Amino acid sequence: MNPSEVALVTGAGSGIGKATAKMFADRGYGVVAVDLTPESLAWTAGEPDPSRYVTIAGSVTSESVNKEAVAAAVESFGRLDVSILNAGITGSRPWNEDGAIDALRRILDVNVVGVAIGINEAAAVMKKQGGGVILPTCSTSGLRGDPGSWAYNASKAAVINLVRAAALDLGPFGIRINGVAPGPTETGLTVR
Numbered sequence: 001m002n003p004s005e006v007a008l009v010t011g012a013g014s015g016i017g018k019a020t021a022k023m024f025a026d027r028g029y030g031v032v033a034v035d036l037t038p039e040s041l042a043w044t045a046g047e048p049d050p051s052r053y054v055t056i057a058g059s060v061t062s063e064s065v066n067k068e069a070v071a072a073a074v075e076s077f078g079r080l081d082v083s084i085l086n087a088g089i090t091g092s093r094p095w096n097e098d099g100a101i102d103a104l105r106r107i108l109d110v111n112v113v114g115v116a117i118g119i120n121e122a123a124a125v126m127k128k129q130g131g132g133v134i135l136p137t138c139s140t141s142g143l144r145g146d147p148g149s150w151a152y153n154a155s156k157a158a159v160i161n162l163v164r165a166a167a168l169d170l171g172p173f174g175i176r177i178n179g180v181a182p183g184p185t186e187t188g189l190t191v192r
Helices: 015-026 039-046 063-077 100-129 150-173
Strands: 006-010 030-035 053-057 082-085 132-136 175-177
Touching (some): 006 015, 006 063, 015 030, 015 082, 030 039, 030 063, 039 053, 063 100, 082 100, 100 132, 100 150, 100 175, 150 175
Parallel strands (some): 006 030, 006 082, 030 053, 082 132, 132 175
16 A cells, blocks of 8 residues: 555554544555554554554654654655654652652653654654654643643643754754644543
8 A cells, every 4th residue: 555645643542642543544644553552553453444554562762663663654655744743641640759750750751752752753754755744742731730740741841842942953854843732632541
C-alpha cells in the first residue's frame, strides 16, 4: 500500500491517540501507531483496512523507539507527513509525600523528553523531504495550575514552550509545529 500521506501517532493505544490514529486511517493516511505494548495496539488488526497501520511497541522516552517509528513510516509508506506526539502520563503526587519527586521525574521524562525526542526524530526526516507537520499534545493544564496536578501542569507548560522554540528553529525548513491543547477529555487516562 502506498498512501498519499503518512501520519505517526504516539499514545495510539487508547484515548485521544487511538481516536486520532483511526481518524487519519479513515481519511486514507498510512499510520504508524506507537504505544507501550503490542497488546495496546492490537485494535489495529480489527480495523476495516489494517494494512493502513504499522505498529511499534515501546516507550516514547526511548530514542531507539522513536527512530524505529520514523524509520517505519519511511520504509513502509515512503515518507512522514504528520507526527502527532500524543503519549503522556499524569500521576502527580502531593507535595512533601514520599515519591513526589520521583513521580515528577517520570512525568517530565514521558511528557517533555519524549516529545523532544519525537520532534528531533521526525524533523530529521521532514528536513530531507522539505517539510511536514509536528503536533505535540499540550494541555490547557499547561496554561494554569490545577490543584493536585503540579507535576503534570509543569510538564505541559514545558511542552508549550518546547513547541514555541521548535517552531522557530524548524519553521525555516518547512516544518510546521503547533501544540494541541485539549481541555478535560473523558479517556482511560482521566477516568483512572
